[in-house]
Amino acid sequence: EAGVAQSPRYKIIEKRQSVAFWCNPISGHATLYWYQQILGQGPKLLIQFQNNGVVDDSQLPKDRFSAERLKGVDSTLKIQPAKLEDSAVYLCASSLSGTYNEQFFGPGTRLTVL
């Protein structure tokens, strides 16, 4: 079974530039998550989709971050404009619907904002 795919794996940008990350979840997983993991910390949920609808985006900085999940499969996360404090690993995860279903994580995209 193929895992969660993410691209790019690494990205370096200047502050105030824009950047986009792509995620392809495990086939059949209705729930998709984007997490931000700052170096030395645990992942923090940014947004959760159930199919193509947003379930939770309470921790998404909506003035600069946006995400979409068209057709309930792939998802993109965008930052515009980027700030220095956005330097982090952005993790995508997916799961079947339900309380106790395991979240499967992709390898992440390491973003460096200079």
Place this chain on the structure above:
Amino acid sequence: GENVEQHPSTLSVQEGDSAVIKCTYSDSASNYFPWYKQELGKGPQLIIDIRSNVGEKKDQRIAVTLNKTAKHFSLHITETQPEDSAVYFCAAKRSEAAGNKLTFGGGTRVLVKP
């Protein structure tokens, strides 16, 4: 919202010894407690989980205990091996119909010395 504290932040053990990581949570309604292992350059991977109606769960060299009254849970790794070296995260979650939101602890970097 939920807050998860994890200790210690780093743990160095001799190969063959045991390792114990402890977490506390704040939301008494949380009822699902997974543990993730994250290796360098990879996303977190579930290693064991426990639900609130169970006090202890074992899987080979790994065990997790839960004390709901005290709101803390622990990961125990016995007979540690060099491949156990990684960052470990605990997490907690409520059972809510609308979501599957995990709150992660800050992580424990475990180093197993041969």
